[in-house]
Amino acid sequence: MDTRKLRHFVALCEQGTFNRAAEAVHLSQSALSRSIQALEQELGAPLFDRLGHRTQLTAFGQSLLGRARRLLREETELQRELALVQAGEFGEIALGVSPTPASLLLRACLVEQARLRPRLRINVALGRTRELLQALRAERLDVVVVDATDIGDPDGLEIEHLATLPADFLCRRGHPLLTRPTVDFAAVLDYPVACSAVSDALARRLVETYGPAAHPSRLMTYRCDSYEIQRQVVLQSDTVLMSVLAIMGAEIEAGELVPLRLMPAVLHGSYAIVRLQGRTLSPALAHIYAQARTRFRA
Numbered sequence: 001m002d003t004r005k006l007r008h009f010v011a012l013c014e015q016g017t018f019n020r021a022a023e024a025v026h027l028s029q030s031a032l033s034r035s036i037q038a039l040e041q042e043l044g045a046p047l048f049d050r051l052g053h054r055t056q057l058t059a060f061g062q063s064l065l066g067r068a069r070r071l072l073r074e075e076t077e078l079q080r081e082l083a084l085v086q087a088g089e090f091g092e093i094a095l096g097v098s099p100t101p102a103s104l105l106l107r108a109c110l111v112e113q114a115r116l117r118p119r120l121r122i123n124v125a126l127g128r129t130r131e132l133l134q135a136l137r138a139e140r141l142d143v144v145v146v147d148a149t150d151i152g153d154p155d156g157l158e159i160e161h162l163a164t165l166p167a168d169f170l171c172r173r174g175h176p177l178l179t180r181p182t183v184d185f186a187a188v189l190d191y192p193v194a195c196s197a198v199s200d201a202l203a204r205r206l207v208e209t210y211g212p213a214a215h216p217s218r219l220m221t222y223r224c225d226s227y228e229i230q231r232q233v234v235l236q237s238d239t240v241l242m243s244v245l246a247i248m249g250a251e252i253e254a255g256e257l258v259p260l261r262l263m264p265a266v267l268h269g270s271y272a273i274v275r276l277q278g279r280t281l282s283p284a285l286a287h288i289y290a291q292a293r294t295r296f297r298a
Helices: 003-015 018-024 029-043 059-087 099-116 129-137 200-210 227-235 245-253 283-295
Strands: 048-051 054-057 092-097 121-126 143-147 157-161 167-172 193-195 240-244 257-259 271-276
Touching: 003 018, 003 029, 003 059, 018 029, 054 059, 092 099, 092 129, 092 283, 099 121, 099 143, 099 227, 099 245, 099 283, 129 143, 129 271, 143 283, 167 227, 167 245, 193 227, 227 240, 227 245, 240 245, 245 257, 271 283
Parallel strands: 092 121, 092 143, 193 240
Antiparallel strands: 048 054, 143 271, 157 271, 167 240, 167 257
16 A cells, blocks of 8 residues: 555545645645545545535544554654664754753763764754653654653653752852851742743642742742853842752852752752654664763762
8 A cells, every 4th residue: 555645645634625635745636636536446435525625534534544644653663763774873863952951961962972973963952841742742853851840741752760950049159148147948039039941840849848939930030941041140140040950060169159058859850851652762862861861860
């Protein structure tokens, strides 16, 4: 059976009209109609009832749809595996990273890949966890490194949890907070607070730990996914930063940023590297996995 006809059939099922389906598969309406008719003749059964400009699946069409999708997924996976064998160290990777993994992993990952595999193309997408997971399920990304607490539906995903990382509130050296004999969460609220996007799970833990005032909608003055911008704002103002400590490791070691030691272990950073189940792990992807495990070492 010609899988092109199956692709045309699935496109018509998903788009609902010949016009939209023809645009989706880059055919004329007449060519798409001939392809569907040829498939119906090959199978010996009508697949659609034509209702004006729209179509409706027959019982035969409904039976075929699930199998057609599975066959097309298998064909795609076969093509991917053959490309890996054929390309060796060449090829292309689509990598998605949420803000904290981007700061911890991305620079080291790209430097290492440039050294070891200079002809490997890496397309990086920066975004929030849920957006990146949607792109992964739509097969626009090969692998994502994201906030593990924001993975709502694990079905169909191969999830490897990375080491959890301690987090805290931090302020610059010389901040007024550091002149106080003791510093508690209420004292932090006297100043602007910066952070990247916070998952619903972390938001709940913040409220459980500190009370309603700790909900991100009330706590965060500056919500920014760029840790580099956050770093400069905190170093040059009285803004307090809520962050995984590893991201600001150099500044903490140099004494430029000071952890306030307010966060219990329950408020750690939790991250995971994720790909679709059953997908072949190329040598280049395996190396990214290894780098993620190293960079997220507790």
